Amino acid sequence: MSTSTIPNIEDAELRADIDRSLRHPVMFFFASGAAWLAVSLVLGILASAKTHSPDFLSCCACFNVGRTMPAHMSTLIYGWGAQAAFGVIIWLMSRLSRQECKKSGIILAVGHFWNLMVAVGTVCVLAGSGTGIVWMAFPKSIMIALAVAYFLIGIWAVIAFRVRRGGHIYISQWYLLAALFWFPWIMISGILFGQAYLGNGHPLMITASTAWFRSALMFLFFTPVAAASAYYIAPKVTGRPVYSYSLAIFGFWALAIIGPWAGMQRMMGTPISSFIQFLSAGAAVLMIIPAIALFVNIIKTAKSNSDAMSYSPSLRFTVAGAVGMLVFTVLGAMMALPDALRFTQFSVAQYGLELTGLLGFFSMCMFGAIYFIVPRITNREWISAGMITQHFWLFIYGVSFIAVFYTFLGGFMHGYSLEQVGEPHSAAVARLYPYAVGLTTGFVFILIATFMFCIHLMLMWLRLGRRSSHPTLLARHAHSSPHGPEGDLDKLESLDSKASTN
């Protein structure tokens, strides 16, 4: 064996050790997150169906739109979003810091606690004990428990960074570290100003705090985690460096400087300082800058090896996520313009925008990361390329329905109708009808895709994936089968065992 291959073997062993150390917590976060995504979509369909068919499941109070809607958003954020982010953060940080996780047992235990709290919170919301605060519908005690659980999950990623091997800090690490520090700031500020001071504070300020919380959680937690994932996946899959590292760093600082100011444009016209409202509207428009930086970098990196985009599921989802980021910020910028806010401030456009961001941008990047990470930590390959393709296209159809039909067209039409002084409110609701049906249709597409993804992921966790040294690809590439030749690992193992017996 030549001396140059020794470091490569050591590197591969280190990577295998890291993957092995994180197998159970990461798989747990991904699998439970996917299950919560399915629950969230079912609740979303219930809430959406209530908009166009109010008598649907009207037998039980827990299916009221006032309960299913906050339960839907809470499970989407804390059940799916946060857990997918945790899985990506701890794995990516360990890999980039070249440090295996020594506290995976604690992370796994706290992960169970997190899921328990989300389940209890969801039951509380459905039972009518929710706070009624958007994105913070869980009772205060649950939110505090989630914040504590977050610390016990996130701190190990920070420690992995602090004791990292090597001096270079990758752009993905910048984003991950920022997300790790921004999350407690957002969470604690949200809990204290949105929930704890509810009795003493002014309701208007609580609404304003919540508006900021929603925007900050999206731009300062979900966005950097998705960006970190994209900046890791694109160069890894294509085998090329990031197109422009300086542009990536510029995008990071643009996000860090602009992101915290957005959110208060939703309070336009309320008796809070006007400069805050217009500053936030400006920040929401300027968020296009970090989005363009991410979009250009990911697309250019992916185009450097265009074949990879056609056959790699990870890269395909990641590129779709980069496009989703651009669409999300452009839609957000349009809606933040004071003239457009007349139509979007009180219409369904804001909810549609949140769905576009969470599903079209963040979730797509997370799926890209999951399709990359899971084969490495389970030591198995994805079972079916067809299921991945269907997952991708069904998700794209669903998100496109929501972004174009519900958020853009439905949001503006609903807002226009609400603006007509001579029309009763029922006319605005009637105008929303086709768009609400469109939302339900979009949710159904995404739910089918999510069920397929859940089954696929569970089979992988049970280690029923393919035992092959070739990854599962979406197009015919180097082999007659898109999956590559089956049973390679078995053959290699049998050869090894023969060699050892001889």
Place this chain on the structure above:
Amino acid sequence: MEPNLRDTPLRRFNTFWWGLALFVVFGIACFVIKNFFQDDEMYSADDERGKERIVKREQVEAAQAALLEFKKDGDSVQVPPSALFSLAGEILETKPADSGVPHNKEFK
């Protein structure tokens, strides 16, 4: 593989506690802002608007009073309404006297 000199138990221990401290600092900062910089007094929007309306009303009344003061512009004289009211009051207080001339048609 080269040993990782950064990875020491003390560094891990320090990071844990610094992380916890930072986590708590966010909460303390919010508590300080809430209790030392935020005014807990509740204001009613109606009351605050009412105060503005009272100020405006006083300004309008002062402007109107200024318009009704004594002015002399050439031959014409503007007197305050109160002066006229006092004169009118005197006139109204006088009792009508019989002119001695009948005004009824029957007397024609």
